[in-house]
Amino acid sequence: QVQLQESGPGLVKPSQSLSLTCTVSGDSITGAYYYWSCVRQPPGKDLEWMGTIAGSGSIYYSPSLKSRSSISRKTSKNQFTLQLSSVTPEDTAAYFCARCEALSIETCSRDYWGRGTQVTVSS
DSSP, X not given: OOEEEEEOOXXXXXXXXXXXXXXXXXXXXXXXXXXXXXXXXXXXXXXXEEEXXXXXXXXXXXXXXXXXXXXXXXXXXXXXXXXXXXXXXGGOEEEEEEEESSSSGGGSOGGGBOOOEEEEEOO
């Protein structure tokens, strides 16, 4: 059974960085077929794709977040991490990890999402 578990800071001050770590069980993040993605949903808004790391290690970022984003992985722990710098209150959202079949939220079956973690940006 594939499971994803997010861990995040909960509360972050403006201008600081947030780190979202996704721990995967039941599948390998280095497998050839799937893409491992970070998605967020601000209050009252739609889901927003943030970035993806493929099994090959290739990394893709949302153009709107690219300048502030960095994705990495620890294969020994089957984890991937997204760091978002210079956060503002507009980065307040529920953050999710998902296993996807391509670079699109539509290809991320809801069966393979984490439960999400709330991150609030506030002083």
